[in-house]
Every structure is written in structure tokens, then in C-alpha cells.
Amino acid sequence: MNWKKKLYSIKSCSIIFLCLFLGCKQKENKTSRVDVLPYYKDASFTPFWLDFDDEDLKEFHKIPEFSLVNQNGETITEKTFDNKIYVTDFFFTSCPGICPKMTANMFVLQEEFKKDNDILLLSHSVTPERDSVSILQNYARAKGVLANKWHLVTGDRQQIYSLGRNSYFVEEDLGVAKTEEDFLHTENFLLIDKNKHIRGIYNGLNKTAIQQLIADIRTLKLE
Numbered sequence: 001m002n003w004k005k006k007l008y009s010i011k012s013c014s015i016i017f018l019c020l021f022l023g024c025k026q027k028e029n030k031t032s033r034v035d036v037l038p039y040y041k042d043a044s045f046t047p048f049w050l051d052f053d054d055e056d057l058k059e060f061h062k063i064p065e066f067s068l069v070n071q072n073g074e075t076i077t078e079k080t081f082d083n084k085i086y087v088t089d090f091f092f093t094s095c096p097g098i099c100p101k102m103t104a105n106m107f108v109l110q111e112e113f114k115k116d117n118d119i120l121l122l123s124h125s126v127t128p129e130r131d132s133v134s135i136l137q138n139y140a141r142a143k144g145v146l147a148n149k150w151h152l153v154t155g156d157r158q159q160i161y162s163l164g165r166n167s168y169f170v171e172e173d174l175g176v177a178k179t180e181e182d183f184l185h186t187e188n189f190l191l192i193d194k195n196k197h198i199r200g201i202y203n204g205l206n207k208t209a210i211q212q213l214i215a216d217i218r219t220l221k222l223e
Helices: 003-028 099-112 133-143 157-167 207-221
Strands: 067-069 075-077 085-091 119-125 150-153 188-192 198-203
Touching (some): 067 157, 099 119, 188 207, 198 207
Parallel strands (some): 085 119
Antiparallel strands (some): 085 188, 188 198
């Protein structure tokens, strides 16, 4: 092979490598198919397309005050998430069904945003009478939970159930009246923005939905 052919071959390989590299980078930094995520305010999850400075947002639904305890015995309140984007779900440590898969997908989110201080995760126990701080701590250790990134919380059952049903609207039984005695069990993940507004709902068991959630978090960070 003469030197001209060698040079051409080197240039061709370089171009191919550059294209592959840029393609991978674009995939890693993929955002949503929309420039702005909608807002949600009730269990119907009807999307509202509002500008971030829209006057309607002053009265729009927000996650209210709460006070719970995490796996390290620390008090966790809504202020823990001030100026943070977070993903939340509802689970219990002894769940043999959907919860292990949900936890595994929360772990995917943790690893994806491990070095991003703007992103937090919040998992509420729906059996707080069983899931004590020590049990949550053991569960966190077994599942690779990072304490500064992912809060597993326990506390007052009535408060947790009210948050799930009346604030996050995680259940799909639209229009069906529920009480605290009715068990709260859902696979839904909720995306909450820095102003405590709901910006998305996702099936926590579905890999495609989790990838969409990752993309939506990146979009939300651009606001």
C-alpha cells in the first residue's frame, strides 16, 4: 500500500470513529421530543402546557409540606428538595411482587445521575408500621442505595397515604374513593420539578418508560 492509500485509510477510520463517538455522545445526552414538559394538577393527568413564568403557576398544584424519616434516621421534609428535581415512588421492603423491579429501576436512575447534585430520589414505604429506620437501612445497604442521593422514608401512615393519593396522584383508580385502610400499591414513578410541580408520570416497571424519564429529566434541567 503506498503512502497516499495509507493516508486515505487513516482519514476514513478517523471520520468513522468521530461519527461513532458523536453518535454515542448524542445518545448519552438525549433529551425529550418536546422542548418543555407539561404540568399536571390532578389524578386525570391532563397535561397543561405553561411557560415557566406563567401567572397560572402561582396557584397551580404543588407538593405540600411533609415530614418523614429516612433510612439514616434523618428528618426529610419538602425543604430537602428545594431547588432539586426529584423522582418519587411508593414501595415496601417485604413486597415480593413489583417492588424489587421498581427498586432496580430506581437504581438505574441513581446510577445515571449519581454525580448530578440537582437530582434526588424519594421512595415512600406504604407499610411504615413495619418498615422501621433499621429495616430501611438494611434494605438500602442491600440495594446499593446512596444516602445523599436516594431517600427511603417511613413515618406517619396517614401522611404517606395522603401524599400518594392526594398530592402525587400515583394510583390509577380514577374516581374510586379510597381510605387509609385501602392499601396503596402502584408501580408509578413521578417526576417533580424544582418548584414542587408534577411534570411527568411513568411506569416504573417498564424499561422504555425509564429511558423516557431519563430523557425528561435532562429536558427539565434545561428550563
